[in-house]
Amino acid sequence: MEILVCVKRVPDSAENEISVASGGADISREDLVYAVNEWDNYAVEEAIQIVEREGGSVTVVALGDSDTEEVVRREMAMGAEAGLMLVDDAFAGSDGLGVATILKAAAEKKSYDLILTGAQADDGAAQVGGMLAALLDRPYASLVNKVEVNGPTLRIGREIEGGSQELSDIDLPCVLSIQTGINEPRYVGLRGIRKVASVEIPVLDGAALGVDAAAVGQAAAKVRRVDYFVPAVGAGADMLTGSTKEVAAQLVDLLKAKGGLN
Amino acid sequence: MAQILADRRDIDFVLYEQLKVEELAKHKPFADFNRKAVDLIVSEARNLAVKEILPTQVDGDRIGAHFANGAVTMPTSFHKAWKALVDGEWLAMSDDAEWGGQGMPHTVASAATDYLMGANFAFMLTAGLTHGAGKLVEKLGTDKQKELYLQKLYSGEWCGTMLLTEAEAGSDVGALSATATPNPDGTYSITGNKIFISAGEHDLVPNIIHPVLARIEGAPAGTAGISMFLVPKFRVNDDGSLGEFNDVVCTGIEEKMGIHGNATCSLSLGSKGQCIGTLLGEPNKGMRGMFMMMNEARLMVGSEGLACASTSYLYAVNYARTRVQSRHLLKGADKSAPSVPIIQHPDVRRMLMTMKCYVEGMRSLGYFVSHCMDRNHVATQAEEKARTQALIDLLIPIAKGYVTERAFEVCSLGVQVYGGYGYCREFPVEQLLRDVRITAIYEGTNGIQALDLIGRKLSQNNGQAIQDLFASMKSAISNAQDLARTAPVAARLATALARLETVTTHMTTTMQSDPMTGSAHAFTFMEAVGDMVMAWMLLWRANLAAAALQAGAKEKDSAFYEGQIMSAEFYTRNLLPVTLGRMEAILGASSIANDIPEDAFGGK
Numbered sequence: 001m002e003i004l005v006c007v008k009r010v011p012d013s014a015e016n017e018i019s020v021a022s023g024g025a026d027i028s029r030e031d032l033v034y035a036v037n038e039w040d041n042y043a044v045e046e047a048i049q050i051v052e053r054e055g056g057s058v059t060v061v062a063l064g065d066s067d068t069e070e071v072v073r074r075e076m077a078m079g080a081e082a083g084l085m086l087v088d089d090a091f092a093g094s095d096g097l098g099v100a101t102i103l104k105a106a107a108e109k110k111s112y113d114l115i116l117t118g119a120q121a122d123d124g125a126a127q128v129g130g131m132l133a134a135l136l137d138r139p140y141a142s143l144v145n146k147v148e149v150n151g152p153t154l155r156i157g158r159e160i161e162g163g164s165q166e167l168s169d170i171d172l173p174c175v176l177s178i179q180t181g182i183n184e185p186r187y188v189g190l191r192g193i194r195k196v197a198s199v200e201i202p203v204l205d206g207a208a209l210g211v212d213a214a215a216v217g218q219a220a221a222k223v224r225r226v227d228y229f230v231p232a233v234g235a236g237a238d239m240l241t242g243s244t245k246e247v248a249a250q251l252v253d254l255l256k257a258k259g260g261l262n
Numbered sequence: 263m264a265q266i267l268a269d270r271r272d273i274d275f276v277l278y279e280q281l282k283v284e285e286l287a288k289h290k291p292f293a294d295f296n297r298k299a300v301d302l303i304v305s306e307a308r309n310l311a312v313k314e315i316l317p318t319q320v321d322g323d324r325i326g327a328h329f330a331n332g333a334v335t336m337p338t339s340f341h342k343a344w345k346a347l348v349d350g351e352w353l354a355m356s357d358d359a360e361w362g363g364q365g366m367p368h369t370v371a372s373a374a375t376d377y378l379m380g381a382n383f384a385f386m387l388t389a390g391l392t393h394g395a396g397k398l399v400e401k402l403g404t405d406k407q408k409e410l411y412l413q414k415l416y417s418g419e420w421c422g423t424m425l426l427t428e429a430e431a432g433s434d435v436g437a438l439s440a441t442a443t444p445n446p447d448g449t450y451s452i453t454g455n456k457i458f459i460s461a462g463e464h465d466l467v468p469n470i471i472h473p474v475l476a477r478i479e480g481a482p483a484g485t486a487g488i489s490m491f492l493v494p495k496f497r498v499n500d501d502g503s504l505g506e507f508n509d510v511v512c513t514g515i516e517e518k519m520g521i522h523g524n525a526t527c528s529l530s531l532g533s534k535g536q537c538i539g540t541l542l543g544e545p546n547k548g549m550r551g552m553f554m555m556m557n558e559a560r561l562m563v564g565s566e567g568l569a570c571a572s573t574s575y576l577y578a579v580n581y582a583r584t585r586v587q588s589r590h591l592l593k594g595a596d597k598s599a600p601s602v603p604i605i606q607h608p609d610v611r612r613m614l615m616t617m618k619c620y621v622e623g624m625r626s627l628g629y630f631v632s633h634c635m636d637r638n639h640v641a642t643q644a645e646e647k648a649r650t651q652a653l654i655d656l657l658i659p660i661a662k663g664y665v666t667e668r669a670f671e672v673c674s675l676g677v678q679v680y681g682g683y684g685y686c687r688e689f690p691v692e693q694l695l696r697d698v699r700i701t702a703i704y705e706g707t708n709g710i711q712a713l714d715l716i717g718r719k720l721s722q723n724n725g726q727a728i729q730d731l732f733a734s735m736k737s738a739i740s741n742a743q744d745l746a747r748t749a750p751v752a753a754r755l756a757t758a759l760a761r762l763e764t765v766t767t768h769m770t771t772t773m774q775s776d777p778m779t780g781s782a783h784a785f786t787f788m789e790a791v792g793d794m795v796m797a798w799m800l801l802w803r804a805n806l807a808a809a810a811l812q813a814g815a816k817e818k819d820s821a822f823y824e825g826q827i828m829s830a831e832f833y834t835r836n837l838l839p840v841t842l843g844r845m846e847a848i849l850g851a852s853s854i855a856n857d858i859p860e861d862a863f864g865g866k
Contacts, residue, residue: 069298070298073298074302074305074306077306186349187306187310187313187314188302188350189352190303190364191351193299193303194294194364197295197298197299197302198293198294198296198299
């Protein structure tokens, strides 16, 4: 099975204290540590596991600037056979549809049976997977937490409200957005790093992809961020302060007062 | 962002700016290790350390190794972490690919080790010993021994140890009494009791391979009659499968001050006459084998010290930034002034600066020694090979003995910054202080390191190695000449270096004329040399930082570079005067420690 996994380089939310930049339209990116988007990492692991069972190969694709290479190379060290970077100044500022348009062009460069994205990105809107499927006119399932290959179809599990699980069959070729927890992503080992240390990762720009520069990027974006802020603390919430012991004592008092504890 | 375990910016600074590690990739053996690969290795070592090994730190301390009926059980989390370590092939980072090693430069491995050790060195000690046992097999083993054991050790499928100490043979290895009796098939029956065996027994892997020091029946007394044997916990069949139990019985584990995550075992060999070993290397040459491993093992212990110090420092500095206590000193009289984070108090800053200086100096030293090993490996000229090897040999007692002494001090300051909380188990600095204490003791006590420096290393190659070290220091001093920010630092270092040269000559002659007095000052001399190595490293760093600032550093790098210059300033103004005092004490050549009658120690 030929699998394409779309990955994104994002500020690592476990490593950074995110603050709003002075301009107000973005987060402060000075000193941020970046990593592969967590959901995407699960998607890559799932793709590797499918190929280990069924054969085929995994290609990782990322849209971004030249720094994106570090996450593509990392995912290759994890076990993806090939990497692809989509880099063009004209891509900067694309909205979800723009990103999906660029990824569609990359996906059409080869005949992929399965395309995986993360269910969402730390800094995203959980929209690209669905849009990519629509642009490619392929079936799509979101929030997938189980994949079984049954010949020309996949039996997939989806997480739905209330902790319930839904099982569906979906025809290949298709697009899936992968939920965290579907597997336990492997650590990158030294052998994998050495294997990809000197591999040249192909870079495609808009012309190579056949993407009309006017259809993507900031100018073409139909969704534009207008503000970025930390909401003001609303009324109706009591913030408990003090040491852990003091906060716990206050909480017990409150629960007793409101009838939650006898 | 808050760094833990080790500061990535500092690691990158030493790797790329101080040692220019990417240049090693120009040499064929290291061609795979370009900057992209090195970046990825350090990132993934950190990832593994933080996510998988750090969670074992508290388990190791609180649950610890459990002994019952001859078996040692490790905490559940250790098993998962061991598997991750093995899967990633992190055990034999710098070894020959033929046997499953990764051929990585030692310098890069030092950076990875910074994180792995910082996460839990008691856990990583098992890996280090396994690697050490593998190295012995690689260097000394027969083809058959290599075939049976080496790949399984380097991969971590099996573990290894080192069986040296006995109840009456600790620092005095030559006194050991374990015996090897030749069998007709060329093997030996081993009998004896060994103590203080780190990771001597546990359930992380199906087999443990013990290199054992023992005396072949009839061999000379003392170290000249010691041989080394490979003794597996389970015998190994010719096809590599496990055979019967080899009569290596764990009779107990020590209740220790720290590193509860590593079982310190007493092992009884051959109590039922069924312990079979094979000779590793030549008969009666066991000590030579030990010495082959000594540099690596001592450098590993130094890296344990650095890792604890680095981790304690980062915990302390981050705590000091958030812990609010007392008003600012200059607003003490203003009752309405708010309390401030303790990082604003001068004495807390003194402690943090001291910790920062030592952590940075120790990191640079550890990586530098590793870099010398790499340069030695790729050197094509005999002269360069000899020069780098002599420098490594000279610096090992500093990288182990001095570094672990200072690491304990740093970890103690870490507790102090936390105040009363630092003394409580709830906070990690308490465990780090207990854990790091062993590093000054094992793998040759620090007193022995000092004797090694003064007795063996100083005189090798007619003292050329220490002259080379002084020349390197002078080079850093001269590099500061055109840098306004570091020239005063260099001047202080130059003054102290002139004194150290005098002290070195004095020590060399005293060791010949009055070895008792010389030896009584050996530790102080090791401290003086170590202090000067720290000063040299900090000046080297500061020179690079000053040049980078002059050239117009990026805004986000400026604070780091300023911090480098401040470290060198603080160290040479606040700590180096103490070193000058140490050197005066040495020159004073007092023999009081030897002269005092035993009764005068009191306590009777």
